[in-house]
Amino acid sequence: MEFKKIDDKKFQCLLFEEDLEENNISLDDFFRNDTEKIHGLLDVVMEEARKEIGIAPSGEMISLQLAPQPNNSLLLTVSSGGDDISDMLRQAGKRAAKALSSMSPKENNIIKNSDDKRKKKVKEAEFESVAVKDGDEFFAIDCEGGFVDSELAICRFSEWAEFERFCSQSRRTWGVHNTLYKDNTDVYIVLERGRCSTVKFSQLVNDMLEYGEFVPANVEKIGYIKEHYHKIIADNAINITKKYCTAG
Numbered sequence: 001m002e003f004k005k006i007d008d009k010k011f012q013c014l015l016f017e018e019d020l021e022e023n024n025i026s027l028d029d030f031f032r033n034d035t036e037k038i039h040g041l042l043d044v045v046m047e048e049a050r051k052e053i054g055i056a057p058s059g060e061m062i063s064l065q066l067a068p069q070p071n072n073s074l075l076l077t078v079s080s081g082g083d084d085i086s087d088m089l090r091q092a093g094k095r096a097a098k099a100l101s102s103m104s105p106k107e108n109n110i111i112k113n114s115d116d117k118r119k120k121k122v123k124e125a126e127f128e129s130v131a132v133k134d135g136d137e138f139f140a141i142d143c144e145g146g147f148v149d150s151e152l153a154i155c156r157f158s159e160w161a162e163f164e165r166f167c168s169q170s171r172r173t174w175g176v177h178n179t180l181y182k183d184n185t186d187v188y189i190v191l192e193r194g195r196c197s198t199v200k201f202s203q204l205v206n207d208m209l210e211y212g213e214f215v216p217a218n219v220e221k222i223g224y225i226k227e228h229y230h231k232i233i234a235d236n237a238i239n240i241t242k243k244y245c246t247a248g
Contacts, residue, residue, distance in 0.1 A: 180237035181229035
């Protein structure tokens with residue numbers, strides 16, 4: 001297992017093939033929404049998170065996001081809060097099922113043993129916040145378990161500081177139309193691919209997963225945001241904020 005602490009209430013755990021084998025769970029168990037096995041794995045993950053990164057959220061959670069990775073590994077994003085853990089596991093299983101149903105039988109099959117060389121290669125691979133591999137591209141999953149569109153996306157940040165944190169490390173966004181809005185304490189970034197390649201757009205989307213949460217995007221939702229939310233930066237919001245954050 002590899003852990004990445006995002007803040008005091010949120011962390012990510014990358015589970016390798018052998019981690020799943022040792023805990024007697026496979027991607028198929030997530031596909032079948034086996035809450036008993038998922039719950040057992042979560043107990044192990046929480047204990048290891050306490051030891052490795054000193055984070056110990058309460059027994060209640062607001063979200064558990066699962067993202068199947070290349071080479072049969074699995075990325076878990078865990079946030080603490082107030083929702084019932086049983087309901088959280090049911091929702092997590094549904095999201096994983098949607099993600100796994102789009103993969104080939106070979107990719108979503110029960111975990112199989114692999115040689116040490118391949119396991120070493122998996123462990124040395126870059127730790128990315130990505131969801132499902134499709135050819136050479138990766139696509140994130142939104143808060144309702146759907147794939148984030150490769151042309152249009154809306155990301156919600158719980159506070160302005162989280163958006164600044166993302167922008168300070170973000171890659172350049174030339175060709176992507178991005179407008180920033182605010183609603184109470186939430187900040188929304190509306191992304192339109194424009195002249196940017198689908199690969200680079202997907203990379204930008206996946207980079208945001210560590211800091212915000214994607215909501216289902218469509219023309220109607222964007223129209224509602226434009227009409228009811230306060231526009232902060234009309235366009236090029238990411239680059240403008242990045243310049244502000246890194247000034248001096």
